[in-house]
Amino acid sequence: MSTTAEPPVPNKPPLESQTTVGNYFVSNYPPFSFWKKEDVHEISTAMDRAPKNDTPLGVYCHIPFCRKRCHFCYFRVYTDKDSSAIKSYLDAMLSELEIYSKKPFIGGRKPSFVYFGGGTPSYLSSSQLHHLTEGMKSLLPWDEIKEVTFECEPGTLTEQKLRTIHEIGVTRLSLGVENFDDHILEINGRAHRGGEIDRAYGFAKEIGFEQINIDLIAGMLEETEANWQACVSKAIEMGPDSITIYQMEVPYNTTIYKRMKQEGKLAAPVADWETKRRWTDYAYNELEKNGYTVTSAYTAVKDSSRVTFEYRDQLWAGADLLSVGVASFGHIGGTHYQNHHDFDPYIEQLNEGSLPIYRALTPSDDERLIREFILQLKLGSVSLKYFTEKFGTNPAERFAEPLQRISDWGFLQIEGDSVNINREGLLQVDRLLHEFFLPEHRNARYA
Numbered sequence: 001m002s003t004t005a006e007p008p009v010p011n012k013p014p015l016e017s018q019t020t021v022g023n024y025f026v027s028n029y030p031p032f033s034f035w036k037k038e039d040v041h042e043i044s045t046a047m048d049r050a051p052k053n054d055t056p057l058g059v060y061c062h063i064p065f066c067r068k069r070c071h072f073c074y075f076r077v078y079t080d081k082d083s084s085a086i087k088s089y090l091d092a093m094l095s096e097l098e099i100y101s102k103k104p105f106i107g108g109r110k111p112s113f114v115y116f117g118g119g120t121p122s123y124l125s126s127s128q129l130h131h132l133t134e135g136m137k138s139l140l141p142w143d144e145i146k147e148v149t150f151e152c153e154p155g156t157l158t159e160q161k162l163r164t165i166h167e168i169g170v171t172r173l174s175l176g177v178e179n180f181d182d183h184i185l186e187i188n189g190r191a192h193r194g195g196e197i198d199r200a201y202g203f204a205k206e207i208g209f210e211q212i213n214i215d216l217i218a219g220m221l222e223e224t225e226a227n228w229q230a231c232v233s234k235a236i237e238m239g240p241d242s243i244t245i246y247q248m249e250v251p252y253n254t255t256i257y258k259r260m261k262q263e264g265k266l267a268a269p270v271a272d273w274e275t276k277r278r279w280t281d282y283a284y285n286e287l288e289k290n291g292y293t294v295t296s297a298y299t300a301v302k303d304s305s306r307v308t309f310e311y312r313d314q315l316w317a318g319a320d321l322l323s324v325g326v327a328s329f330g331h332i333g334g335t336h337y338q339n340h341h342d343f344d345p346y347i348e349q350l351n352e353g354s355l356p357i358y359r360a361l362t363p364s365d366d367e368r369l370i371r372e373f374i375l376q377l378k379l380g381s382v383s384l385k386y387f388t389e390k391f392g393t394n395p396a397e398r399f400a401e402p403l404q405r406i407s408d409w410g411f412l413q414i415e416g417d418s419v420n421i422n423r424e425g426l427l428q429v430d431r432l433l434h435e436f437f438l439p440e441h442r443n444a445r446y447a
């Protein structure tokens with residue numbers, strides 16, 4: 001029997017519908033499951049080398065404490081540490097930074113960005129914050145800093161604490177709002193409520209931070225179309241400098257997944273991927289109507305000439321990231337590393353005077369090219385010339401096959417020097433990035 005239907009584009013990825021368990025977000029390459037304990041010596045070698053030419057240096061500081069564990073959270077967080085345990089942790093991080101500060105890879109460099117992530121950095125008290133940041137600055141001065149980002153949970157922010165956060169030099173305050181509706185916040189296990197968001201945001205505006213970002217999640221438990229639209233309107237009404245939107249994923253280790261397992265369910269009880277993409281698209285369209293510009297798969301900014309993301313842009317272009325704290329991920333002189341993910345062993349190892357590194361991996365030149373290329377694709381556009389000059393390989397040739405495939409699917413175009421991903425592609429960019437992975441890294445569990 002003959003047919004006039006067009007043949008299907010080969011290998012088109014199945015359009016996922018339900019949200020099943022697993023990590024969707026691609027934050028690094030090669031996948032973490034390939035970083036090995038046996039390769040930890042490689043990071044010691046990397047630290048003993050002088051830095052290459054003008055590689056910028058950033059510092060990531062991990063604060064693993066939270067008031068409550070959110071049901072969608074897969075990070076190692078602690079909700080039961082008292083002030084003396086926190087003090088020991090901060091001192092351990094300062095000892096860790098001190099060890100790094102004396103290594104040849106620093107080569108006289110000063111950090112150009114600092115990022116406080118978590119967990120909840122704003123869980124720390126004002127005196128703990130002064131203690132930590134004064135110690136950090138005495139080891140690696142902040143006088144060449146372009147950006148200091150600080151993640152906050154709105155319910156931990158008093159006016160006085162926000163003043164401290166401003167005084168210590170934070171330039172971007174990032175509020176983990178996620179949703180404005182009290183019921184949705186509660187059902188998802190968030191510690192804060194809508195009133196706390198308004199209060200914290202009001203104080204932050206009054207104090208005058210250089211940039212305020214708010215994070216939203218599309219597709220939380222019990223999220224509806226009407227709720228999402230109300231969240232987008234409220235965010236626009238607040239008018240922060242940038243808005244970051246994540247689509248809800250349900251990794252292993254989350255409370256949501258544990259419940260699914262008990263109930264024998266394969267699909268998570270959250271919106272399907274198509275709905276989450278549609279909601280994110282709705283948000284970007286509304287934000288654009290209100291003067292925002294979409295500058296990456298996850299971010300819209302109010303004034304793109306003023307609002308930059310140093311940590312993101314530098315990291316995605318191969319900066320060194322000196323990372324301290326339990327379970328934190330770093331990158332020094334071409335080698336990836338991750339710290340121990342248990343609190344007591346992390347502190348004990350530093351008390352004994354050694355670095356608490358648990359696994360490492362040195363990507364090959366080709367893997368470094370893949371890493372930078374896929375991370376920069378999240379911006380929506382990459383320059384072929386940049387990669388050809390930096391790696392001596394033209395991505396249009398190296399990635400001819402996946403580029404053609406994604407272009408056939410209708411998500412990408414090469415125009416002159418630029419590889420451009422359209423909005424539809426950007427909304428699902430993380431799953432497209434797997435097309436650039438080496439065969440041995442495909443289908444790897446991303447943890």
Ligand code: SF4
Nearest residue numbers: 066069070073118119
């Ligand atoms: S506030 Fe963030 S780090 Fe803390 S439990 Fe919730 S999602 Fe996890």
